[in-house]
Amino acid sequence: MAEPELVDVVVVGLGVGGEEVAERLAEAGLSVVGVERDLVGGECPYWGCIPSKMMIRAANALAEARRVDGLAGTAQVQPDWAPVAKRIREEATDTWDDTVAAERFIGKGGRLVRGSGRLDGPRRVRVGDQVFEARHGVVLGTGTRPSVPPIDGLADTPYWTNHQAIEVEELPESLLVLGGGAIGLELAQVFARFGVRVTVVEALDRVLAIEEPEASEVAAAALRADGVEIHTGVRAERVEHDGTRFTLRGGGAEFTADRLLVVTGRKAHLTELGLDTIGLDANQRYLPVDDRLHVTDHVWAVGDLTGEGAFTHIAMYQAGIVIADILATARQAKAGADASGTSSVVGGAMGASSSLAASGSSGSAGTVPRADYRALPRVTFTDPEIGAVGLTEQQARERGINVQVGFTKLGSSTRGWIHRVGDDGFIKLVADADQGVLIGATSVGPAGGEVLSALVVAVHAAVPLSQLRHMIYAYPTFHRAIETALGDLS
Numbered sequence: 380m381a382e383p384e385l386v387d388v389v390v391v392g393l394g395v396g397g398e399e400v401a402e403r404l405a406e407a408g409l410s411v412v413g414v415e416r417d418l419v420g421g422e423c424p425y426w427g428c429i430p431s432k433m434m435i436r437a438a439n440a441l442a443e444a445r446r447v448d449g450l451a452g453t454a455q456v457q458p459d460w461a462p463v464a465k466r467i468r469e470e471a472t473d474t475w476d477d478t479v480a481a482e483r484f485i486g487k488g489g490r491l492v493r494g495s496g497r498l499d500g501p502r503r504v505r506v507g508d509q510v511f512e513a514r515h516g517v518v519l520g521t522g523t524r525p526s527v528p529p530i531d532g533l534a535d536t537p538y539w540t541n542h543q544a545i546e547v548e549e550l551p552e553s554l555l556v557l558g559g560g561a562i563g564l565e566l567a568q569v570f571a572r573f574g575v576r577v578t579v580v581e582a583l584d585r586v587l588a589i590e591e592p593e594a595s596e597v598a599a600a601a602l603r604a605d606g607v608e609i610h611t612g613v614r615a616e617r618v619e620h621d622g623t624r625f626t627l628r629g630g631g632a633e634f635t636a637d638r639l640l641v642v643t644g645r646k647a648h649l650t651e652l653g654l655d656t657i658g659l660d661a662n663q664r665y666l667p668v669d670d671r672l673h674v675t676d677h678v679w680a681v682g683d684l685t686g687e688g689a690f691t692h693i694a695m696y697q698a699g700i701v702i703a704d705i706l707a708t709a710r711q712a713k714a715g716a717d718a719s720g721t722s723s724v725v726g727g728a729m730g731a732s733s734s735l736a737a738s739g740s741s742g743s744a745g746t747v748p749r750a751d752y753r754a755l756p757r758v759t760f761t762d763p764e765i766g767a768v769g770l771t772e773q774q775a776r777e778r779g780i781n782v783q784v785g786f787t788k789l790g791s792s793t794r795g796w797i798h799r800v801g802d803d804g805f806i807k808l809v810a811d812a813d814q815g816v817l818i819g820a821t822s823v824g825p826a827g828g829e830v831l832s833a834l835v836v837a838v839h840a841a842v843p844l845s846q847l848r849h850m851i852y853a854y855p856t857f858h859r860a861i862e863t864a865l866g867d868l869s
């Protein structure tokens with residue numbers, strides 16, 4: 380068996396969260412091994428946030444051009460997917476090549492090891508024949524993969540996941556989207572706006588079921604206006620592919636299309652991580668962590684894997700805490716070693732003393748921030764955008780909170796009225812009447828995700844309602860509707 384190689388930290392999975400942790404710790408002077416089996420950067424830059432938002436930007440440009448009629452003359456729109464595919468290939472993903480990201484990590488002093496990493500006992504990670512032992516600990520950032528439901532026949536068909544949908548160069552004539560969550564709706568609207576006949580099939584009784592029912596209604600209406608067929612309450616039972624077309628059966632109905640996109644959620648693959656070698660149960664949906672992202676002693680996890688929300692901003696937020704925690708741990712270890720005159724034990728390859736002291740990103744363990752998800756923002760980038768933070772009305776009621784709700788439609792605001800076509804949306808506020816603060820909010824509209832920022836501050840900082848009511852909202856903005864919704868709280 381190979382002798383373990385001693386390093387400071389091993390990061391397994393260099394997606395958004397792992398890459399941030401690995402880069403920043405390497406930059407701070409620790410010896411960091413980053414293990415990645417696919418592309419450095421993970422899902423977000425290659426098959427997630429960035430290319431999908433490029434697609435949405437293009438689709439929204441088409442939709443805006445179609446709104447010229449009646450507002451500013453006439454416009455003829457001829458959609459063409461080629462510039463979108465080219466931009467994703469050339470600007471976003473370098474044709475799915477991670478050289479730039481890999482070199483950035485190496486340039487910061489990190490060591491990139493290509494392959495699948497798994498735990499191999501406390502503080503140890505095995506990658507093929509190589510074994511690394513981490514002085515300070517191991518960070519798991521292995522993300523999630525599409526969760527494909529066990530529908531009869533599905534596994535034998537050439538269905539798409541988000542990977543094929545993002546990589547597509549030529550659009551199909553028709554597309555079935557299985558799953559009416561955020562990713563399904565975003566992609567369904569994009570493809571519909573480029574002329575694809577899109578059908579969304581959702582098992583639950585409404586699309587975007589984790590958000591407020593009013594948000595589901597606006598989203599469904601917006602997609603239908605773009606020509607998308609939406610079928611809710613339909614549980615898919617069987618999928619067939621005859622070599623050309625897909626047929627999906629469920630709820631007594633049959634749907635056919637050239638392509639089938641499966642976007643029914645994401646799943647962490649814990650069984651591959653060797654968790655049993657450190658006494659942890661791998662048969663869980665996600666890896667539970669505490670508020671400093673500890674899985675257990677000397678093991679941290681970041682990102683989708685933790686089940687705290689599958690968002691890049693969660694992965695980055697958690698990464699910040701892990702970095703602070705590990706730097707504090709490293710400082711303490713160094714201080715202990717200095718005091719006992721054994722500093723070489725900690726120094727090793729990290730050249731650490733000077734850079735750790737200078738990095739200033741964290742203080743003692745006592746000052747390491749704790750994760751707090753009360754004001755977790757989420758944006759579904761459909762048009763209109765659906766932004767939400769904190770609790771929905773139903774979640775708040777289920778917790779026994781004395782709830783007040785305020786609601787206003789964007790179309791009845793001055794800005795919405797001026798905007799006219801494309802002004803669908805609303806502000807919904809959920810307040811804790813006893814505490815006098817907002818605990819949740821939804822902002823739907825042309826800039827719903829941007830308007831959300833004010834509401835995130837309000838929930839995060841528990842700004843008293845009395846203060847929110849007595850601040851000045853610029854006229855005529857979309858965010859001014861927040862003031863109207865505050866006036867409606869009852």
Ligand SMILES: Cc1cc2nc3c(=O)[nH]c(=O)nc-3n(C[C@H](O)[C@H](O)[C@H](O)COP(=O)(O)OP(=O)(O)OC[C@H]3O[C@@H](n4cnc5c(N)ncnc54)[C@H](O)[C@@H]3O)c2cc1C
Pocket residue numbers: 391392393394395396397414415416417418419420421422423426427428429431432494495496497520521522523541562651652681682683684688689690691692693694760
């Ligand atoms: C279509 C789509 C659109 C999205 N849009 C948004 C958006 O607009 N905003 C937003 O906030 N979020 C969005 N997301 C979610 C976002 O992409 C994820 O939340 C984010 O990528 C999670 O980062 P992560 O670090 O947890 O994992 P990932 O990005 O999944 O990276 C995990 C990495 O670990 C590697 N890995 C796994 N196992 C091993 C192993 N054993 N050894 C070595 N390497 C391993 C994988 O190859 C991968 O590179 C979107 C996702 C999708 C699919």
